[in-house]
Amino acid sequence: MAGIKSINLDGEEIYVFNSAIYIFESSAGSTLEVDLIVSEVTLRKYQDRESLITEIELEDGRTLSSFMFLKSVPGKLPRLSLFCELDPEESYEGVLRISEDHLDFPDIEAGITLEEIRKVEMPNERITLKLNLPINQVEWLKEQKNKELNQLIKELLEEYMEK
Incomplete structure (x- = not known):
């Protein structure tokens, strides 16, 4: 066949x-x-x-x-x-x-x-989060570049999911 x-x-x-x-x-x-x-x-x-x-x-x-x-x-x-x-x-x-x-x-x-x-091949998916954070954390987040934030969140989630 x-x-x-x-x-x-x-x-x-x-x-x-x-x-x-x-x-x-x-x-x-x-x-x-x-x-x-x-x-x-x-x-x-x-x-x-x-x-x-x-x-x-x-x-x-x-x-x-x-x-x-x-x-x-x-x-x-x-x-x-x-x-x-x-x-x-x-x-x-x-x-x-x-x-x-x-x-x-x-x-x-x-x-x-x-x-x-x-x-x-892992697909990437765009997500929008609504967070309620202290103003100093919001200001810090706004100063960061998207690529760096994506990497940071990805690493945090991988570490969290391993627990």
Whole structure:
């Protein structure tokens, strides 16, 4: 069965924790589908796009290039799901085929946790805090640069969370 060795989206190689490539056969026709477990950072970067230029290198050395569309698929882990029509010029030998009558999709989330994904690429999130502090502390905070405050708070929280 064909597996994905690497994948480029819009010319950028992305890190993939697990993936599945298959042909979905339905009464409406057949589509090539690619499901990817990625980092939250990668998901945020691509999730709002309608389509991507996709280049997939298979484990057997073949390369599939296509204009693919994104679709939303629920899951516990950050996931990109892409699909496109089959290219009559391409060979899909060895690619798993799934029919609408036998929905046996590969479980690409098995054995992967969000904590493991975050060890590879931790997303940053902007937060606004409302604090009630003595005026001298407020004045000191206002004099500091954002980058330095971010680092200070990060270190304080890491130290606090270790306790």
